[in-house]
Amino acid sequence: MMQQRLRKRIEPSINGVSAGTQLQQQIAALSPTRRVPILRHGALLVWDSQAICEYASELAGAGWPEDREARAVARSACAEMHSGFEALRSQWPMNARATGRRTPPDAARAADIARIDQLWTDCRTRFGVRGPWLFGDYSVADAMYAPVVLRFRSYGAQLGETAAAYVSTALADTHLQSWIAAAVAEPWTIGYSEIGT
Ligand SMILES: N[C@@H](CCC(=O)N[C@@H](CS)C(=O)NCC(=O)O)C(=O)O
Numbered sequence: 001m002m003q004q005r006l007r008k009r010i011e012p013s014i015n016g017v018s019a020g021t022q023l024q025q026q027i028a029a030l031s032p033t034r035r036v037p038i039l040r041h042g043a044l045l046v047w048d049s050q051a052i053c054e055y056a057s058e059l060a061g062a063g064w065p066e067d068r069e070a071r072a073v074a075r076s077a078c079a080e081m082h083s084g085f086e087a088l089r090s091q092w093p094m095n096a097r098a099t100g101r102r103t104p105p106d107a108a109r110a111a112d113i114a115r116i117d118q119l120w121t122d123c124r125t126r127f128g129v130r131g132p133w134l135f136g137d138y139s140v141a142d143a144m145y146a147p148v149v150l151r152f153r154s155y156g157a158q159l160g161e162t163a164a165a166y167v168s169t170a171l172a173d174t175h176l177q178s179w180i181a182a183a184v185a186e187p188w189t190i191g192y193s194e195i196g197t
Contacts (some may be wrong), residue, residue, distance in 0.1 A: 088112035096183035101196030
């Protein structure tokens with residue numbers, strides 16, 4: 001995955017049951033915004049997911065659809081993810097190794113999920129003819145929505161046929177599988193991300 005290949009990994013060398021405070025201190029030492037992801041590439045620091053994807057795309061000479069219209073929609077989809085879906089992101093924290101979690105229903109979260117279902121279905125229907133990803137070939141949009149795919153896997157989401165098929169595609173990807181395997185192998189737990197029963 002675009003982010004996965006180039007992003008700096010933060011490896012807390014701790015054994016406690018909750019990595020919260022130490023992890024936040026480690027992040028603060030590396031990131032001026034106290035948030036991740038960050039990318040260090042030589043002397044360069046890039047400190048935002050969308051900027052990292054843009055940088056990786058420039059280095060690779062790939063990552064955005066060739067068609068201008070598709071590219072504009074892909075950029076809109078990425079921007080929507082980057083600045084939106086507050087209810088989904090706050091109520092369902094990304095917890096890559098968690099599965100089968102259930103949380104109380106919430107109207108705002110349901111609206112976010114319905115919008116993502118609509119968006120993915122639209123992208124797949126209009127631009128997905130070349131392959132199984134949102135815009136056919138793998139793109140930055142798939143990298144930006146990978147955390148949403150993982151959330152849907154962890155907490156369960158009712159999706160239409162096209163969006164559900166996209167989740168299956170993304171989860172079958174070897175890079176996302178590696179990400180999940182790395183999460184499963186982590187010995188620590190981040191308490192505030194352990195949501196649901
Ligand atoms: N603008 C940032 C926001 C990233 C963000 O909110 N990261 C969260 C995790 S997904 C974070 O670092 N939270 C701090 C923490 O968990 O301590 C981006 O998309 O790169």
